[in-house]
Amino acid sequence: MQLNTIAPASGEKHARRRVGRGIGSGLGKTAGRGHKGQHSRAGGYHKVGFEGGQMPLQRRLPKRGFKSMAAGTVADITLAALELLQAPEVDINVLKAASVIPSHIRGVKVIKSGEITRAVKLNGIAVSAGAKAAIEAAGGSVA
Template sequence: MYLNNLSYNKGTKKKKKRLGRGIGSCYGKTCGKGHKGQKSRSGGKIKRGFEGGQTPLYRRLPKFGFKTKKNILTQEIKLSNLNIIKNTVIDIYTLKKYNLIKKNIKNIKIILFGKIYSRKIICNIKTTLKSYIKIKNLGGVVDT
């Protein structure tokens, strides 16, 4: 095999469009741009979304959607963090008292992360299934 024997596979190489090469080339005179108009001029580009001066579609349609504040007011707590609390009864106010959650939090969920060593009674706090089982096994109560 020599360099002069190498060639591209058939169909991989496309011939370049040769503009302004006479009538017989199909791209002579106007070079495929037609007669007059903005697109026939050099530098005649039209911005994306431009509708000829008419108010574009993206401005005619109303705005929609919102960002929910539920994400801001929700927080997760590790199961191991409950060991810090000396009380057996745990609710939102005790968690705020021990600085385990921020002051503005309204929705809390206990997730299984670490171990719990003492019996706890949990009031008005959501739990995951596995953390619920761990609390129940120690004789704790979960009230939602």
């Protein structure tokens, strides 16, 4: 094999469409653009969603809804949930691994609901005032 003998496989290359080159080519006269109208003319262009001047569908339909980017990123867990969790140290990853909170949650806050009797060390988790008192009373700590 020589560099000057390399050629593409048969059927790989297609001849480009030469429009407006006479009747015999099959693409003479209107050059495949049909008769009249915006698309037949040079520079014929319209935006995506353009409907010929009619009010476009995305503008005819009413605006609806709002999705807050901040909503649903902080989860609340109770003291009762911490009691059931058999881990001496708790952080967000431990809670996700135990399926106590969903995986998309970015922040956690412990609220005072239920009882806690064992010592638990919390790392990087927000705590309400009542929950902090209950955790420290049980011998735990909040970092």
